[in-house]
Each structure stands twice: as C-alpha cells, then as structure tokens.
Amino acid sequence: MKYFFIVIAVIMSAIFAFNAQLDVAGFRTGEVYPLAAKQGATQTLVSDRDYDQRSWVRARLEAACPTTLLLGSSTIGTMSAAMIGGSNVLNAWLTGPTVEDLEAVAQMLQVNDCRPARIIVGIDPFFVNPKVTSNRWRTVKDFQRGFVGAGATSGWLADTKSGWLRFTDRLAYQTTRDGVRLLAKGASRAVGPRLVRDLTTFCAKTDHPQSVRHIDGHFSYCPGWLKPVAEVEAIAATYVQRDVHKTRSWTRLSNARLARISGVLGKLQDRGAHLVLVTPTVHPLTYAALRADAHIAALLDQLDAALSALASRRGFAFVAVRDPNTIGCTTGQFFDSHHPAPMCARLLAAKISQAVVPAPAPARGQ
C-alpha cells in the first residue's frame, strides 16, 4: 500500500510545483499595477492568463477619481462608460469578489479622498453564500484591514485561510488544465499582461480567449472567442447542476455578510455618494434553473427582500433585474451563463440609469 501513497505524493507534488511555477491564476502578477497606472485612454490591458484585477482597480483609482463607480463582480463587468453615460466612469469589477473586496475598495476611496457622486453596486448571490470564500482579496489586505481595524489574531487567521485556499487552487484540475493550455500555446505565443493600442489588430492575430480590460474598466471579448449559442445555452442550463458559485451548496443567507455589506454601503453613502444596488442579470436558462430549485428560489427571494429593505431604509436605489425578462435580454445576448454580452449590458445600463433614488426613510423616533 505504501506504493499507493508514494505515487499520489509524487504526482500531486509535481502538479503543485507546475502550477505554482506557471501561476496561471495570476496570484503573483506584480506587473499589473504599473501597466494599469500608465494605461492610456486608447489602450487596452490584455493577458492570456488571469491576473490581479485588484491591482488594476487600485492603480486606476489612484490615477483618477471617477464620478460614477461600478463595484461588483464580472457580472456587471461588461457595462462600459458609454452605456452608463457620463465622461468619468470606472467599472471596478473584480474576479470572484467578496465582502472584503468591497471593504478594501471603500478604504481605497477614503485614502485617496475620492468621492464618486454615484456608486453602482452589483450584489451577486454568492456575496451572501457562506460556502463561497476567496483568497483573492488578500492582495488588497492592507486596505481591508484598514477598513475594519483588524487585529493581529484575525490577520493571522485570514492569512492561514488564504494560504490553504491558494494551496488547494494549485492542486485543482482547472488550474492545471489552464496551465497546460497556456504551455501548449508555446512561449512565443504566450502573452502575459500587456497594453495594446489597436484591439482590432490584436483580435485578428489571437485565437485564444484572453482577458481584455478597457480603460473604463469594462471587459470584452474578441469576436472570434465567442462561444456558439448552443454551447452557451448548455452552460447556462447546467449552472445550478454544476454548482457554479456554489449555488447548489447554498444553504442559507449569511446575515453577517449582509450586515458587512450594509456597513460598507453606509460608509460610501456617508461620504456623499448616491448608491444604486443591482442584482445582476443572468442568462434566461440560468434564471430558469435558479427558480426551478425551490430552495435556491427561496434564498434569492430572501436576498432581494433584504436588499430592498436596505435600499428603502438607507435611501439607495434598488434595481432588481436578475430576471432577464425584466429588461428584455434574450438567450443570444450572453457570453455564458451569467455574463451579459453588450446588447444585454446596454439594456441593463439603461435600466440602471432610470433608477430613482428614494428619499431615505426617517430615523426612528422622528
């Protein structure tokens, strides 16, 4: 039996070393910050691997303070400044964000004395799913700690948890698969984070899906990278079954996280911002799959009720558009199960721009 364990130890160690060396998840991409800082109005940041989106957001917030700021995950990441309207818009979406990311960005705004007039916040269900954890926010941990005033013990615990998540990420199939694909492209075709001026030329030369982030923060795909509608529909239809964003494992709404979100939004409002809460739109088949599961549907209803109550209590606008029918998005208008393509993103942005900010409810006793 010892051979069994020896074989497993050897294979898994080799995979760990391979993934750590290649770093396809972009845990170590320190080059992003200077690139983002000097990104020009006509330039796009591209990369054939994931990279540290937090560094990008930090650099752009330090470069200029936006009038309109979008916070949330990639589900709101396809909305461009032109769709939102206004000249000074930053879409600061992040990959797999958590509450800690919101806290860190709030602290960045505080440190930079940046006061956006309008902040649009996309609240995905996974924000309040206790089963969803992420270590990515650790790259902005100093800001997050500054926000919550964390002590040494909680810092140690967070570091330990982060270390474990990073360890498991490097033993994951997806990481290994992406690493092998990257390697298969060959060193000459591999493109780490870099700035390109002519995206059309870049797209014509590149046939592999890559990360493309524009100066206003929104992301896009080259036309050649788009999945066929049938494939998108299959991905959307199995969103729950595949437990994407731990949806199927979601047992309850995390009131602790809701309270933290409320706290962050309250601070942003206190600094003069008008807040718009959005439940991002998903693919019609994803939405159908979510509603088909009675337990998930009930949790979503709870979340929407909680956000609606928060919005009316604090005087935020609330745009509940998870259901694509509410804004008229159709199956062909999505990149995958939960990322609206430009046509749908435009409808989403239009709906947000119509959002009415209600007057805050009077405080108790008044």
Add this chain to the structure above:
Amino acid sequence: MLFNSLEFLLLFLPLALATAWLTKGTARLVAICASSWFFYAYTGEAWYLAPLLFSSVLDFSISAMLPRVTDLNRRRGLLVLSLCGNLGLLVYFKYWSLIVASVGPLLAWITGAQVDPTATVAEVLLPAGISFYTFQTMSYTVDVYRRRLEPAKSFLEYLAYVSFFPQLVAGPIARYSELGGQFTKARHNEVRPAWRTGVGLFAVGLCKKVLIADRLANAIDPIIFELGEHGAVTCWLALIGYALQIYYDFSGYSDMAVGLGHCFGIRLPQNFDSPYKADSPSDFWKRWHITLSEWIRDYVYIPLGGNRGSQGRVIATLITTMGLGGLWHGASWTFVVWGLYHGALLAVYHQLRSTFDAAPIALRRGVTFLAATLGWVFFRADTFAHASTWFLGLWGGRGLMTGYEGSHGSLAALALGGLVIAMAGHNAYQTDFRAWKPLRWVGLGIVTSAALLMMNYSSTFIYYRF
C-alpha cells in the same frame, strides 16, 4: 465538507484518525463522536445537530425503558412515541412542503374554493442525512420492542452508532445489532484498523464518483434540462447515462463510507452488490441500496403482511411497501411513482416467476436492466410533465436523431465504458486488497491522483439530498 474534498482528505480525516487511534477506551468513543459532530455541523449547519441529538436521546431513553415495562399497552405507547418523534422530524423537515402543496389544492377542489396561484409554502431546510439516521434510531427501538435486541448500556456507544460520520449523511443504514458491539469493542481497545481494505475501498469509491459519475452528469444534464429538443437516441443516451451516474455516485459514496469504517476498525454493511448484474427485479433489490431494502423488508413489508395471505394481498403489500420506499427518497410524487413502478415490477415478477427464471441469463439480465433503467425517468424527472417528455423522446415521438450532436459520441463512449464495468467487472467488495501486489497499488495510485485533481471540478452526492 464532502468526502471528495481536500479539506476532508488532508485536514479532517488525518486529524479524526489520529485522535481516534491515539486515544483509548472511553476517550476513543468521545473522539469519534466529536469528530462526527464536527463533520456533520461543518457539512451543513450547526443546528443540524439538534434533530440528530433529539432523535438519539429519544430512542435511547425509550429503549432503556422498554425492558422494564411489561404492560403491552404501555410498551406500544412507548414505541408509538418513538415513531412519532422520528417520523415527526421527517414530516416537518422533509415532507411539510409536499403536504401543504398537495393538501391545499385538494381541499380547494373538494370545497370549491379558489387556489391562490401566487401563494408559496415556507421553505424548510432539510438537514442532511435525516432520512438515514432516523431510520437507524427507529430500527433500534423497534428491535428492542420486539425483544430481538438488548438496549444499549452506554449512551456514548449509542451516540457513536448514530453519529459515526462515514455513514451519517448517506448511509449505509446500519442496525445497532451490527455496529453496537463493534463500538463496545472499540471502547475496550479490541478493534484494529483494516488499512489496506479501507484505503482500497475509499480510493475505488472516490474514482467512481469523480471520474465516472460526475463526468456522466456533466454530459447528460444539459440533455435532461431540455429533453423536449431531443430525439430517441439522445433521450436513451441520457437515460442510460443517468442509470450509470446514480449507480457510480451512490455506490462510490457507499464504498468510501465502508472504507472509512475499516480505517476506524468498524465494519459497516455492504450497500451495493453489482445491481446491474441482477437477473430479476427481486434480485435487483437484493443488490441495490441493500441496507434500505432490508430495512423496508423488515420494518414495513413483513409487518404489513409480507408473503402471507392471498396473492392479491401480497401484491398490494408489495406495491404499498415500494411506494413508501419511493417516498422515503424525496418529497415529490415522482418518487412515489418510481416506488410504485418497482412495486408493480416485483408483482409481475411474482406472478411470472417460473417462466421468467427459465429464460436465458443474458435475457433476464437485459430485461431487468432495461426495466430498472426506465424507472429512473421518474426518479430523475422534476415533474410528471418532464417525465412524459422524456418517455415521448424515448419512444421516438420527436424523431430518432433530433438534437444529436457530435459531442454526444463521447457520452456514448463513457456510458459504454461504465456499462461494461458495471455489468462485467468485479465490484469493490469482491476485491481482496490485502493480497494486492505493489503494481496494482501503483495503478490505483495513478487513477486516484486523477480523481484528486478533478475533485474540485466535482459535485455533491445525489443521495445527500435524501
């Protein structure tokens, strides 16, 4: 926390094994109970422990009283109290939504009142494993009531029997007569781990789950979601794929549970015995989810009359028992129909036994596999409308090749491979891991490494929701 997660394999399991084997006597049982409760709370929610402890305390107390009570009516009263307590838990957590959703429209139909289509039933979260451990605790009380079992002398040993984490969430449904004595021995330091068998069974189960069941699920779920767009070929592919997925998923889980038991020196009962090699509907139920089949036989079928009485009575008992067995699986009428369907199969087999058993073995196996596979439509379909769409597709009502894509070829290959293993290969329990040569362990190590790598590309077990 799932068996197929790195948290379980690298953090929880080594710690649980170390605390169990580094402690002795009572401390060992305390360690097993504590790690089991931690596992259960971490897998779901901390409050899941409340119904678990309620059921444990209720049945331990009632069973402790039973031998001292001689009056038959009082004995029956105590038994009814136990059954009401456990079934009450099941009704509240598992069947409440179904009852409200079914009774409301029925009453409205009788009284002629209007049903509010927008009315929703408050969602009750189902604690994982409640169907399994309540059946264990009920069987314990019934056995004590029937004087077939002495009540447990130690509450700790009884708690270990109910809470033992390898079988807590999805079985096997063990009897106290099988496990109680083993936990007594564990307390007296008289059990030894069977590492080779334990590790071998666990590894095989993990590979079945991650490398076969989950890959099949990824291929068939998109088809099942939109069955209305598929013709006969893809509908049959999805059905055979699901028959194999549920087998590899649940038997994989059971192999892992039994393997973990061996690592703690506890022998859990076998739950599967190559069910797709069955040569009759009756044989199928002796090989599929064995511990549930035996539980239903002993505590439902026989008390309802069993094989006694007229043919009509036996058939009615069979069908009723299987209908209840179907309902055990989930709060949906589709599960009841699945159970009734199997009851009808058993009844037909009961009537035609001599003719059927005279047929060639290959034919009997083929017919049994086909019949069991068709039944999975009711098990997997979300609604009866979904099931009828599936049947229509199987029948060719939407054409033969409609919706067939090139990628379905890989599903066919995967299903064929899975089918060959299920029908022709040895099962894990027929393998003597203690006699394995190093080369076999190397081979299993390579395949297990693939499973470990694919684990976070995996999903929960189908039977976790029952």
